[in-house]
Amino acid sequence: MQCPTCQNTDSRVLESRSADSGKSVRRRRECLNCSFRFTTYERVETMPVSVIKKDGGRELFDKQKLFTGISRACEKTNFSSEAIINFVDGIESQIVQDSNKDIKSSQIGELILKNLRKENEVAYIRYASVYRKFNGVKDFISTLESLKGSSKNQLASIS
CATH class of the missing domain: 1.10.246 (Serum Albumin; Chain A, Domain 1)
Known part of the structure; x- marks a missing residue:
């Protein structure tokens, strides 16, 4: 995942939890280059109807x-x-x-x-x-x- 501050692609996951009634995963990350913390969401990609x-x-x-x-x-x-x-x-x-x-x-x-x-x-x-x-x-x-x-x-x- 790319850091929004320095664009470095190396980060570590600090915390993961279920979100949106189990339809997604919320991850708290920290950039290994600049130590900036940011949040990402992971969702299942659905086929368009x-x-x-x-x-x-x-x-x-x-x-x-x-x-x-x-x-x-x-x-x-x-x-x-x-x-x-x-x-x-x-x-x-x-x-x-x-x-x-x-x-x-x-x-x-x-x-x-x-x-x-x-x-x-x-x-x-x-x-x-x-x-x-x-x-x-x-x-x-x-x-x-x-x-x-x-x-x-x-x-x-x-x-």
Whole structure:
């Protein structure tokens, strides 16, 4: 690892620890030439996932886009910022694990809806209204009725 001060490539590791919930390793290093101490992070390099858009175009998966959309759906709900980050991390993990370098945008949308439905019904309705392009009150009512129906089924199976 190159020292940021003197560019020497000889350094020693003073300390290593798990970071980012075990997804990376944080290392504290010391340059053997100038004694400058610096921190490095080591992460597994993941293969990029390509998203196939509705029009057939492709773009690289963008976690920030996912975060932005879910954050908007979760505004003014009981979802904390940390919970949103964890939710997005979970979705990203599912996408990376389940896809073979390519995934349709519709699959991502459905995955988000499936998981939001379990976590927060208000965020689910908000996300569904944008993702499914609701045109009016009827779309909201039918989605609310399906939520209501699944809640009754869950209660009946518990009894």
